[in-house]
Amino acid sequence: MKRTKRLLRIAVILGLVIGLTMVPAANVLATDAISITLPGADGAGDATMSPGTTFFMNVVIDSITDFDAAQFDVTATPDGVVNLTSVGAGLVGGIAVPVFSSTNQGTSGTSDWWRVVANVDGFPGVTGGGYFAVLNFEVVGSGTAVITLENGLVGDNTATAIDCSWTGTGTLTIAAFEVTAIGVVGDVTGTEEGYINPGDTTDKTTFTMTPTIVGGNGAFTYAWTFDTDGTGTTTDAAPSDVVYSSAGAKTITLTVTDALGSTSLPAAGMTGGTATIYTTLTLDSFAGDSGNSGNEQKGIIKWNGAIWVSTTNYSSSADFSAVVSAGKAPYTYAWDFNTGDPDRTTSTLDAPSFDYANATTGGGVALDVNFEGALYTVALTVNDDLTADDTQTLTSYITIYAAGDINGDLSLNASDITEIEKITALVNPVTFTSDANDDGSVNILDITKTEIAVT
Numbered sequence: 472m473k474r475t476k477r478l479l480r481i482a483v484i485l486g487l488v489i490g491l492t493m494v495p496a497a498n499v500l501a502t503d504a505i506s507i508t509l510p511g512a513d514g515a516g517d518a519t520m521s522p523g524t525t526f527f528m529n530v531v532i533d534s535i536t537d538f539d540a541a542q543f544d545v546t547a548t549p550d551g552v553v554n555l556t557s558v559g560a561g562l563v564g565g566i567a568v569p570v571f572s573s574t575n576q577g578t579s580g581t582s583d584w585w586r587v588v589a590n591v592d593g594f595p596g597v598t599g600g601g602y603f604a605v606l607n608f609e610v611v612g613s614g615t616a617v618i619t620l621e622n623g624l625v626g627d628n629t630a631t632a633i634d635c636s637w638t639g640t641g642t643l644t645i646a647a648f649e650v651t652a653i654g655v656v657g658d659v660t661g662t663e664e665g666y667i668n669p670g671d672t673t674d675k676t677t678f679t680m681t682p683t684i685v686g687g688n689g690a691f692t693y694a695w696t697f698d699t700d701g702t703g704t705t706t707d708a709a710p711s712d713v714v715y716s717s718a719g720a721k722t723i724t725l726t727v728t729d730a731l732g733s734t735s736l737p738a739a740g741m742t743g744g745t746a747t748i749y750t751t752l753t754l755d756s757f758a759g760d761s762g763n764s765g766n767e768q769k770g771i772i773k774w775n776g777a778i779w780v781s782t783t784n785y786s787s788s789a790d791f792s793a794v795v796s797a798g799k800a801p802y803t804y805a806w807d808f809n810t811g812d813p814d815r816t817t818s819t820l821d822a823p824s825f826d827y828a829n830a831t832t833g834g835g836v837a838l839d840v841n842f843e844g845a846l847y848t849v850a851l852t853v854n855d856d857l858t859a860d861d862t863q864t865l866t867s868y869i870t871i872y873a874a875g876d877i878n879g880d881l882s883l884n885a886s887d888i889t890e891i892e893k894i895t896a897l898v899n900p901v902t903f904t905s906d907a908n909d910d911g912s913v914n915i916l917d918i919t920k921t922e923i924a925v926t
Contacts, residue, residue: 504533506638507606507620524610524648524733528618528641529602530561535635537596537627538563541603544622546584552616552645557607558587564599566591596628613647648686650725650737653744655680660857663743664799667718668751678746679711682725689730696724721746752798754853754861759789759868788826789869791849798855807850827869846870
């Protein structure tokens with residue numbers, strides 16, 4: 472008997488739904504007010520949620536008498552912002568209002584529109600306020616969604632329509648909740664690039680990570696990862712103590728959770744979130760080669776007291792080169808030959824050649840190096856593309872020898888003649904000469920000429 476009455480009640484409801492002319496909600500004359508609640512601050516509908524977040528909206532009735540059944544359509548437009556996924560039971564006057572049917576009338580599972588039929592079971596009508604149904608939504612994108620109730624119809628326990636006022640539209644703005652950028656700044660370079668020094672574990676770049684977060688509600692919690700070898704505070708909003716123990720490209724990720732429990736990972740196409748670590752720049756060595764036989768690594772230059780002499784085995788210029796490793800290329804070079812000539816004392820080439828014979832002082836006067844044993848210090852500073860630098864200095868690297876000092880003992884004496892005789896006995900004079908007086912012979916007169924030149 473009870474089942475018979477239940478079937479009869481459903482038949483009456485369907486008869487009510489089919490028999491009455493459907494009137495758009497906005498045109499129904501009001502006696503009882505029906506509306507939808509919106510999420511967001513004070514129901515303003517300006518929520519910020521990440522895709523996948525779910526929320527609900529109630530179909531609210533302020534007050535109604537002898538309520539028995541209701542039908543309405545729900546639309547959510549445009550597609551791609553929120554989808555209606557299910558409809559839950561309502562509660563009016565403290566009595567549950569089961570949903571008799573709720574069907575998605577859209578295509579391909581979208582929330583184009585749903586038809587909802589709700590019915591009070593086992594009561595001869597209920598009186599009071601509450602809500603007809605609970606609309607459950609899922610966020611699928613960001614933008615403005617218009618939630619509309621239309622074609623609304625409410626009946627009492629005698630299958631008579633109840634005039635109601637429907638607030639048929641609610642506008643919901645969904646702002647995507649996501650991490651759109653992670654700024655990475657090193658304390659030395661001011662960029663997302665830095666250094667580690669394998670020989671000094673304390674010599675390394677410290678980074679600060681700063682996220683850009685869109686949307687979200689209330690206080691955030693943070694969970695950072697700094698790649699496999701990065702260390703730092705993982706729960707700060709902007710950790711400033713991040714360091715790495717190896718060179719290479721690093722990937723930084725961040726998970727943010729808001730007060731509603733929504734979780735945001737870095738968005739696809741997010742800017743930043745990477746760091747590149749270089750091993751500290753090293754100037755391994757540098758050297759000069761004057762072309763002097765047997766003295767290439769000493770940078771020995773020959774000087775005759777008045778002019779430079781350039782022979783097969785002696786020259787007035789020296790070629791310099793450097794060996795640089797690690798750091799970030801390209802490198803820049805700053806050579807200082809310490810001659811006192813402001814116009815010619817430096818070079819920015821990676822492998823310069825410096826001619827000491829043509830170097831002058833600032834006033835254009837020839838360098839005062841016309842004495843035996845003059846010494847010059849050479850210094851080199853190398854910078855890489857991130858302004859890290861390394862400097863080395865070779866003290867007393869360039870030595871000036873007087874012409875005729877064949878044995879290189881910084882003295883003109885008979886030993887030089889002995890050396891000359893030894894050379895001329897073993898080597899073709901064309902390849903090595905100390906004919907200081909240009910008389911075609913290497914003999915004691917060359918020593919005399921040399922002594923005159925240096926006096």
